[in-house]
Amino acid sequence: MSRITPSLLSADGPPRHRTLRRRLLSAALGLALVGFAAGVQTLHAVPARAGTTQVDSAVIGWDGDKDAAIAHRDGSFDIRDGKNTTARFGIYNNPASLQWSNAGGYYPALVTSFQRDNTTVTITNFGDKVTTGGNDYVAVYSRVTVANHDTVAHTEDPAPSSGLIPLNNAGNTVQPGQTVSHDYVIAVDRFGATYPWPANSSLAAAGSYDSRYAHMTAHWDGRLKEIAQLDLPDPRLVNAYKAGMIYGEIVKDGTALNVGENGYDEVWNHDLVGMLVNRFAQGDLSDARTQLTQFDPNNSPANYDDGHWTFPWPWAVYLQKTGDTALVQSNFSRIRTEAHQIQTDATGPGGVMKATYDIDSVGYWTVDNAEALMGLTAYRYLAAKLGNTAEANWAQQTYNTLLSAVNTALTNTINANHLDYIPCAVDAPNDGNACGQKNNANWAALFLFGRWNWDGYLFGAQQSGPMAAMLDSTYKNGFAKLSGLPPHTYGGYTGFSTGYNAGYGEAGLASADYRAEGVYDYQFMITNSQSAPFSWWEGIPTAGSTNWSPGTHATAGTGSSPHMWGQANASKVLLDSLVAEKSDGQVIVGRGLPTEWLRSGARTSATNVPIADGHRMGATITSTGSAVTLSLSGDSPAGGVSFQVPGFVGNIASATAGTVNSAAGTVELPAGTTSTTVTLTKAPTFQSSGGLDLNGFCKSIGNTGGVSLDGTTANDWHCVTPGGNHVSMSMDDACTYGYPYAASVFSRAANADDPNSWACWHS
Structure with missing residues (x-):
């Protein structure tokens, strides 16, 4: 039998298994919309x-x-x-x-x-x-x-x-x-x-x-050995992460980063900010000194304001990872110039940032204010590390003034219009701008390009007001307003999705209910919107079936493919979901771990992760379903480790090491601790997605003979190659084939002796 229907066995039965921006998009930059047309090739192709x-x-x-x-x-x-x-x-x-x-x-x-x-x-x-x-x-x-x-x-x-x-x-x-x-x-x-x-x-x-x-x-x-190494329950994410790093090296000219090869064979200032941060966070520091010293935010095809406001951020990440105060000090005057531009540009109503054309029309955009706050946060960190108390104090005072202005403007707009979301403009609801258009992903611009919610938190930003308090409700509202789209996409510009899709999940790491969203969004991209193997266009107006199988793929695109700023954002949210370092030296582990990765037998590992002052560490999470073990390796972070998996919230019975806060879902481990095992009050449970179409799956991956049951146990299913050979298959991949919109879907056989007891599961 090639289609397996799910058994009635519970997911926790034996075997136990708990578990735009280019924001100025096509209209402003004149990007070409690329459509798919499959032409028949002649036998003797002519150049x-x-x-x-x-x-x-x-x-x-x-x-x-x-x-x-x-x-x-x-x-x-x-x-x-x-x-x-x-x-x-x-x-x-x-x-x-x-x-x-x-x-x-x-x-x-x-x-x-x-x-x-x-x-x-x-x-x-x-x-x-x-x-x-x-x-x-x-x-x-x-x-x-x-x-x-x-x-x-x-x-x-x-x-x-x-x-x-x-x-x-x-x-x-x-x-x-x-x-x-x-x-x-x-x-x-x-x-x-x-x-x-x-x-x-x-x-x-x-x-x-x-x-x-x-x-x-x-x-x-x-080259890959230089960066953080990942080993995940979904190996596609590991391959996408590796391929993304390699593509970025191919796309760059010498040591100079570019966004793409087709469409965008150049780099914009705000793209470069994000791309550099991702490289440094991964541990790719071999060309960092050259890339930073040659980075002039004025040297950009379009002189984006936010490329100036966030200029201090990559410098802060570089200093954090390397301790290289000499390079930062020698460039501090130009970092200072860009940081002080923020105060100069805070000319909007009530002291918010000036109007820009950042979301396809002129407005006082919330995302601009978040980016300015992020730039001030990074600058304060730099100044303090260099012992420049006067500049650190200026940065904090300017930050406080701007945050107060933004909070006042947003609160007034939200109250006056009875909004349950953070509006794209500080002074108007989304109805009258691009964010209110059908399936326009700019409603989520704050979540990625703002950087303040998550990256600001990592650098010690004092956070208050609607941008912090209404994060969850904005995710909920935005997803609910999408029309005809599956879960875990934010829309396009406009349309199906974007190359920034995973990056839009970054702010979810600072939320209560969307902490694993970045991982889910990345999995969505791999399953549903690739334009080439682990490549995506910046804008993806449409996606559907082509002769490339399995999966659906982009059928139109704008920008470039691959698009390296989008890829950098995806890589960063993936790594940060596993291991992220705060500026005080504490490392957060597991913040965005999907609940599905707590199933029995699951293993999640990030090693060779760069931490402060040139050190490297590793973190491995294993689960039996009811108990989750964290093993630390490499250098010990000076600020210790905060183990805070979403599935821990209100659900920790005990831990073998560390201070437990079950309500918050955290286990605080002091520096030098090498492991802890967290026993859960209740092991995670999962919903059945349904059965498996093994015959269809085998054919979709090129095994035209379909499926064969070659024994009497659950592990005796094989695909049949065109030549008649019987080869092993991935049941997890078969689940992804059958349920492309079920985030982190995985397979389990209810009975190892019953080949028809396989089913697919998700949280």
Whole structure:
């Protein structure tokens, strides 16, 4: 039986398992709306001018290259750097279904797989740095593999476009049961230089596909070792986090960060603020000194005010993680200039921030005031750390004045209009601006771009007023007003979703009821709105079914794909949900942990996490359902650890170490503590999502033979490959396939001896 209906067994029965911004969006910047059109490829593709605006757009290239290749799901890739052509393979036949993924789960080697003439065709493309004749190039290596699972021979010509240099001489005829691989290479980038392209013979002599692939993976694994390491119950999040870091390195030019390769091949000042903070929070500090000293907020395609107001923030995070007072002191005068601009710009009614065009029209936007408060908070931290008492006092006084003005304005607007949410403008309800438009995500701008609710808290901001008190009600109100959209999206600009979707969940970390929202929102993005493997457009007007399966994907996009500011926000909220450091030296662990990750057997780990003054720590959370253990490793944070999982609130019976506050859901661990086990008053329970369509799931991931039950136990289900092999499957992935809008959905068999007892569960 391929569809399993859920049993009546409770989720806690045996086996036990508890558990815009570019805010100035398309109208202001003239962004092109990209729509999907699936065209049939001819067998012998002719080189054409590179078309970098396809919806299904990813990047392949190298660390710090200038013009990365733009890859598409048909196995083609657009080459720029003066060549302006598209490399493709005519063997692609516009199949009804294909799979598109990162090799190894996260490497920038994009793999397209589909069926043709009873064979499985796989096209893999990746970039590698090649040095020949004393010059550096990025070369894309391609492999077209044909696996014949028929009973007769097939002749399948890869039909490479001109310019692709063969690296081997495999024949086109593939015997039954045999596999043939065709390897190619082409130079795509010169790291911004103008020297001649390499000779074909030089490229061919630079190494085989396999040797270059090994070099590529070794490089990226080495870079990934520099940042915090994650191990999560949902491995897709781990791969997205890794791929996001790698894509950011490919998109940047040298050490200079960019937002994208297509659409936004540049960086705006407020984008750079957020991207730098994420890099430093992850522990990517190798280029930090250069990136900070070269950051001039006036050097921006659009001179956003908030890029000036929040300028102190990345400096504060850098100082916190490194203790490098010398660099900060040598740049303090320009940090001071940007911070004092906040006071100059507080010219709105009653002393709020001036009117800007930040949400598609002129207004006194709440998010601007939150950003200014965040900038003042970061500046106060910097000044205090440098011993500049006068500037620290100025920052606090200016902060107090602005917060009072904002609270007064918001309170008056909320009371006068009987609002149950924080309005986008301090002086008007949302009805009259973009935030009131159908499915316009700007209603949530404060939650991400404001930074004050969560990041301000981490840096010790004194918080009061509607922006703090009405956080939960604003999430609730905003989600309720969306029309025709599933849970865990905020709308678009306008439309289905955005590349900022996970980032909008960041303020939820400071809330009562939405603390895991950032994780849920990231999972939503992976399941429902990718434009390419772990790539998203900034704006996603529509999403739906394409021939890329499983899942639904973006069918239109604005901005760039991948969009690195959006990716940075997603990575940051994911890491902060697990481990986040406060400016007083205390580390918060588990603040945004989904309840589903408290199920029996679940393990959540973040290691090599940067903390104050160059130290690194790790935190691992394991659960039996009724007891949750935290194990700490690496350096001990000076301020100790606050273990505060959402499922702990009002639910802690005891802890083996630390001071318990069950009402708040916290266990405070002094510095030097290495572990504690928290016994819950009541283990979490879960709702049944329903049964599993195993046959449909297997086919969606390319196993055209469907599903097979090869024994009598729950673990005897297998997918059947096109060649008839029986391979293991992920039941959790099968649940995600069946219930794409159920956050953190997972699988459990009620009876290990009953193959039909599987069901999917969520909180």
